Amino acid sequence: MNILISSCLLGEEVRYDGKSSSSSIKNKELFLKIIKEFNVFSICPELSGGLTTPRPPAEIIKEKVITTNGLDVTYMFNQGALNTLSYCKKNSIKIAILKSNSPSCGNSKIYDGTFSSVLKEGEGVTAKLLRKNEIKVFNENQLEQFCDLIKSNLK
Numbered sequence: 455m456n457i458l459i460s461s462c463l464l465g466e467e468v469r470y471d472g473k474s475s476s477s478s479i480k481n482k483e484l485f486l487k488i489i490k491e492f493n494v495f496s497i498c499p500e501l502s503g504g505l506t507t508p509r510p511p512a513e514i515i516k517e518k519v520i521t522t523n524g525l526d527v528t529y530m531f532n533q534g535a536l537n538t539l540s541y542c543k544k545n546s547i548k549i550a551i552l553k554s555n556s557p558s559c560g561n562s563k564i565y566d567g568t569f570s571s572v573l574k575e576g577e578g579v580t581a582k583l584l585r586k587n588e589i590k591v592f593n594e595n596q597l598e599q600f601c602d603l604i605k606s607n608l609k
């Protein structure tokens with residue numbers, strides 16, 4: 455089965471600060487098992503949308519994505535989301551594990567737009583577009599739920 459995983463979770467140094475997100479995976483053993491068992495595809499939506507690493511951090515403010523220095527990067531975030539969706543469609547991917555809390559990849563919480571490390575309920579631009587297109591999105595700390603869904607679909 456083909457699955458999608460955020461590039462930064464796979465150790466690629468594509469985050470805004472030039473680092474990977476490997477350290478945010480709590481159950482590393484299960485993560486490694488998943489990588490072994492599935493046919494893994496990966497993408498960084500922000501790089502795919504035209505941004506570079508490193509880059510200023512960005513947060514969602516109303517319907518726009520704005521960087522700490524006030525630049526409107528909504529177009530790049532939207533483009534990255536569209537590219538990710540077409541990558542999933544092209545590779546018959548119906549399930550994804552994306553990095554939590556990101557303005558692109560976050561599936562349940564995002565930063566509140568004040569750049570003060572406060573989280574609120576919400577989805578990143580890519581996670582939202584995938585969900586709206588019936589692709590199930592989990593984050594790196596919902597690996598058990600990911601496995602439960604796979605098991606229930608196999609029954």
Ligand code: SF4
Binds near residue numbers: 462470497498553559
């Ligand atoms: S856009 Fe997604 S894959 Fe890229 S660095 Fe941010 S969280 Fe990771």
